[in-house]
Amino acid sequence: MKFKPAFSTFILLLVGxxxxxxxxxxxxxxxADTLVEIYRQGKINLVQELVIDQSNLPTEVVLASPIDLxxxxxxxxxxxxxxxxxxxxxxxxxxxxxxxxxxxQGPGEFNAPFSLAIxxxxxxxxxxxxxxxxxxxxxxxxxxxxxLTQLKGRPWRVKALPDGRFIVETKKTYFADPQKPQExxxxxxxxxxxxxxxxxx
Numbered sequence: 001m002k003f004k005p006a007f008s009t010f011i012l013l014l015v016g017x018x019x020x021x022x023x024x025x026x027x028x029x030x031x032a033d034t035l036v037e038i039y040r041q042g043k044i045n046l047v048q049e050l051v052i053d054q055s056n057l058p059t060e061v062v063l064a065s066p067i068d069l070x071x072x073x074x075x076x077x078x079x080x081x082x083x084x085x086x087x088x089x090x091x092x093x094x095x096x097x098x099x100x101x102x103x104x105q106g107p108g109e110f111n112a113p114f115s116l117a118i119x120x121x122x123x124x125x126x127x128x129x130x131x132x133x134x135x136x137x138x139x140x141x142x143x144x145x146x147x148l149t150q151l152k153g154r155p156w157r158v159k160a161l162p163d164g165r166f167i168v169e170t171k172k173t174y175f176a177d178p179q180k181p182q183e184x185x186x187x188x189x190x191x192x193x194x195x196x197x198x199x200x201x
Contacts, residue, residue: 050094052079057096063088070118070160072138078118080125085110087123087140100140105130108142117160119191124166126155133158133168133193146193152185152201164191167199 054063065083072078075092078100087100100123101110111129118124122135122143133155135143148154153172160166166189174180186200 052077052090052094056090056094057088061088061096061099067113068115070116070123072118073120076138078116078123080113080116082112082114085113087113087116087125089140098140100136101125107145108134108136108140110134115155115158117158117166119160119164119166120162121164122191124158124160124193126158126168133189135191135193144193146189150195151187152198153183165189165196166191166193 052063057063062084063079064081066079067082068080070078076097077090077092077094079088079090081088085101085103089097089100091097101108101113103109103111105111109130110125110127112127113125114128115126116123118138122137125134125136127134127145132145132147134145137143151168151170153170155168156171157169158166159169168187168189170185170187172183172185174182183201185198188196188199190196
């Protein structure tokens with residue numbers, strides 16, 4: 001008899017839990033279906049801080065087709081020029097510093113570079129028409145190159161990690177089988193461009 005009240009309470013909990021759970025789930029669904037306005041009033045103003053165009057460059061340097069950019073830890077800006085096959089380097093105020101690389105197929109030369117990333121002491125470039133990845137120093141000295149045979153697919157974008165390693169987004173398309181879906185990989189590379197592992201596929 002001493003356990004009867006506790007047993008009754010247990011029965012009430014068993015009966016009441018489904019109703020509580022149902023109410024909770026309904027509340028969650030209503031919350032998920034409700035759109036919340038983050039900015040109810042007012043405007044977002046984008047303030048222009050810096051413009052880099054042909055006026056920043058000496059007459060012998062042409063800004064033809066900027067396709068990608070990145071910054072180093074000092075705030076220097078590296079602008080990848082697809083058509084000119086080089087990198088234009090500027091300081092954080094937009095003052096032109098130097099051209100890195102030139103058109104060609106030799107070490108430190110580019111042919112239609114498509115993407116770049118900057119680690120602590122080096123620049124990684126996806127050199128599309130030369131079909132290779134190339135690293136140069138922040139002042140333009142050639143370091144190393146790697147062909148694409150070690151990769152799962154064709155590079156698309158490159159990103160740098162704080163520890164100096166790189167992540168390369170690659171894509172594999174099966175042209176012989178149009179019904180087969182395209183595959184996408186994220187591949188982790190060492191600073192020396194050795195593939196360490198596939199971190200996503």
